[in-house]
Amino acid sequence: MDAEITPQAGELEREAILTALERTGAGAGSGHRSAWHEAGLDEATAAAEDGGAPQPAARPRSTPGATRA
Secondary structure, X not given: OOOOOOOOOOHHHHHHHHHHHHHHOOOOOOOOOOHHHHHHHHHXXXXXXXXXXXXXXXXXXXXXXXXXX
């Protein structure tokens, strides 16, 4: 794996970091894939295929919230 570690790490530290990344599956290009992330991608893809825009993740607020005096 060709990784850029900043600030520069010593050879032992670099090996430890790369080993940890490989063990966790967090190597280059793996990205963060949680169930929430996958659901969002599925929803956006389905909306795009139907020709519409994806729906907002949360309902808009019915009130503007706190205001300053």
